[in-house]
Amino acid sequence: MVDYTSRxxxxxxxxxxxxxxxKFPIIDALLDTPREEYVPDRLRDAAYVGENLVLDGDRVILEARTFAKMLDAVDVQPTDVVLDLGCGLGYSTAVLAHMADFVVAVEDDAARVADAQSILTAQGVDNAAVFEGALAEGAAKNGPYDVIMVQGAVEDIPAALLDQIKEGGRMIAIFAEGALGEVRIGRKIDGAVNWRMAFNAGAPVLSGFAKEAAFSF
Known part of the structure; x- marks a missing residue:
């Protein structure tokens, strides 16, 4: 029998x-969240390896190092309402729910939404909800948010999503820059989001976050 607690x-x-x-809240959340429960059965043995876990298509569970450093940079507080985009089967949502007041998660696949919500409920995570929708559109009706976290890479972020950040709120995402991406954190001040680079990391570009190809004649 596999000892997942030790892993x-x-x-x-x-x-x-x-x-x-x-930071204790991050370490505590990671230790209390059974990552193996939030992956397909075929990936349970690989749940704790130090790399992105591919679910399907462009969707991954970010490696622990990247995810933890993103949590550290965005500084989730117990009073925060968080928007979690591309939550997969709910692992990131569960960790965030351990740290925040409430988490709104968005997935663009109906089966994945149902599976994520089912796992979160089974694990007793009662301060999170998963909704189906286009990731790049967010979930405006439940916003604005103190924190928006993107579980994958982006090339471009639509203005409609930036509008869902509260004044003083933060957003964090991996920006695809060639072979090696940059994790950037943005803070909304006086209605504008100002970005700074935090560290390097890589992940697939999520659906809806690719730059539109420029036409050439």
Whole structure:
């Protein structure tokens, strides 16, 4: 029988802490969230490896190092309402729900939405809800949000999504830049989002976040 608790502890001790992520709320959330429950059965044995886990298409579960450093940079608070875009089967949502007041998650596949909500309910995560919709459109009716987190890479972020960040709120995403992406954090000040680079990481570009190809004649 696989000892997933030990694997979880090893993940935190070898992938997260060495990356200078030491805030107790993040460590506690990662240790308390059974990552193996939020992956397809075929990936359970690989749930704690140090790389992105491919679910299907452009959807991955971000490697623990990247995800933890994003959590550290965006500084989720217990009073925050968070929008989690591209939540897969709900792992990121569960971790965020451990740290925040409430999490609104969006997935663009009906089966994935149903599976994520079912797993979250089975795991007792009662301060999160998963909705079906285009990731790049967010979930305006439940906003605005203190934090928006994108579980994948982007080339462009629609203005309609930036409008869903509260004044003083934050957004974090991996911006695709050639072979190696940049995690950037944006903060809304006086209605404008100002971005800064946090660290390098890579992931597939999510549907709806690719730049429109420029026409040439």
């Amino acid at each position: 979880r502890t090893l993940m935190v001790d070898t992938q997260v802490r060495p990356s200078d992520v030491t």
